[in-house]
Amino acid sequence: MKRYKLLAALLPLVMLSSAIPVKADDDTVVLRVCNWEEYVDEGGWEEDETIELDSGDIFGENPLYEEFEDWYYETYGQKVKVEYSCFGTNEELYNMLTLGDVYDLVVPSEYMFMKLLEEDMLVPYSADFFDEENGNNYYIRNVSPFIRDTFESNEIEGHHWDEYAAGYMWGVTGILYNSEEVSKEDASTWRILDNPAYFRQITVKDNVRDTYFAALGAIKSEKLTDPGFVSDPAYHEMLAEEMNDVSRESIDKSLDYLQKVRDNVYSFETDSGKADMVTGKVLANYQWSGDAVYAMDQAEEEDDVCLSFAVPKECTNLWFDAMVMLKKGISEDPRKQAAAEAYVNFMSRPDNAVRNMYYIGYTSSISGGPDGDQVFEYMDYMYGAEEDEEEVVDYDVSYFFGERDGEPASICAPAEQMDRQLFAQYPTEDVMNRSSLMFYFDAKANANINRMWVGVRCYNIKNVPVYCWLILAVALAGAVYLGIRRKKNAG
DSSP states (O other), X not given: OOSHHHHHHHHHHHHHHHHSOOOOOTTEEEEEEEXXXXXXXXXXXXXXXXXXXXXXXXXXXXXXXXXXXXXXXXXXXXXXXXXXXXXXXXXXXXXXXXXXXXXXXXXXXXXXXXXXXXXXXXXXXXXXXXXXXXXXXXXXXXXXXXXXXXXXXXXXXXXXXXXXXXXXXXXXXXXXXXXXXXXHHHHTSGGGGGOGXXXXXXXXESOHHHHHHHHHHHHTHHHHTOXXXXXXXXXXXXXXXXXXXXXXXXXXXXXXXXXXXXXXXXXXXXXXXXXXXXXXXXXXXXXXXXXXXXXXXXXXXHHXXXXXXXXXXXXXXXXXXXXXXXXXXXXXXXXXXXXXXXXXXXXXXXXXHHHHHHHHOOEESBOOOTTOSHHHHHHHHHXXXXXXXXXXXXXXXXXXXXXXXXXXXXXXXXGGGGGSHHHHHSOOHHHHHXXXXXXXXOHHHHHHHHHHHHHHHTOOGGGSOHHHHHHHHHHXXXXXXXXXXXXXHHO
16 A cells, blocks of 8 residues: 555645754755655555565665665765755746745756756756766666666757756656546547546646647647658657647647636646546546556555546657756755765665655656666566466566566566556557657747636636627727716716
8 A cells, every 4th residue: 555645644744844944063964855745755654565576675664865864974974964845836846946945956847947957047967976887876877778868868958958857757648537437549539628428527737738738639639640640750859849839829729629628627636636536526637647546546445446547649748857956055065966966866776766656656767777676676566467367468668677688678467557557657668659748938938828828727808709799899888978978068
């Protein structure tokens, strides 16, 4: 059983403790870390939650950020105190930073760390951080080849991602659905959001970036699934261009489409969609893969309900949350930067990556390497088929783990996992091929999209019926006429 209930109970204490300034002597480095809510192992596991792997047992006793303090002192002889804080959305984090909050290390998503980099707010990782011969550099030694290639090949303002960002968690977006009430075919398209067959039985993200992405997928559905488009040698570049389209035409079409979605869905939500799926209040939910895993687990454990996860045939958003150092916090302090880089490495140690995945349900950027196979073993531990199971599949995850002993990395899994937790945590290569990043939009594009979003969440003036405008015009004309009459009478 995962630790979600305990997380909810501990979060207020975490937030309270993070708001109290840490008193430290001159020899102690204070490291201010700001991460997503419920996004790190808080420890406190029960004995029966011990993860028993061939390479050794894994158990979460204390919060990882507290264990880092002990590890850092034992490894480097330097005292460090972590001030741990949380944020709820990328936009909330950005507002916190612009309003004056100071942190050394934060964990935004890809489009937000691109924004921070473009605004010259980040500190690059040191050359020592990338030294694979250093046994304490767990990140560069154990990061997935897929994550490493992605971060090395993408750039903003001439800077490659990997210079400033270290992958923490990653995933895709899709549709979480009740397979007893919703067909896989209906769930496998963004057009489910406005499908009248599920009137008031779907929730969508109350988040302009994610929901705009889904809108583009829906309004461009025919183009994105056209065989000629999909087979084009430049398919991936073309897909990224379509899914980051900020033309006036696409924004207007998205507004019109999302107005229809607003009238069809149960609600726009940030976090309640998981609970609504578990309780059966709704039948489908636009969801991030990690939260989909959480909901599937909870529905099965609490209500014996089987939920499934589908990735739309048009495309999916490939997202990353990454650890970045802030210039304002680090402030050219070598001790701060050393502690921040060590924190990244500690969180990237394979056993700690497993602890975080077990605790929060998301997928770590760490695949394991010279420092152990715990991550691969954990995947098999969680999702591998029992010896006597008959309906099984060979689930290939070589794109993420690379080869193992010269053979493709794969596990024998129950066939049902092709639509469930394993599929959500480690999507198939076919899904990865139709995935696209969300890029950072400039100020003009952001302003246009935000205005569109106001029209979606508030009211679209274009939807006012003609007769209402006629009534308003008559009323204004009458007011003007009465005003003129009063003026003449007064004269």
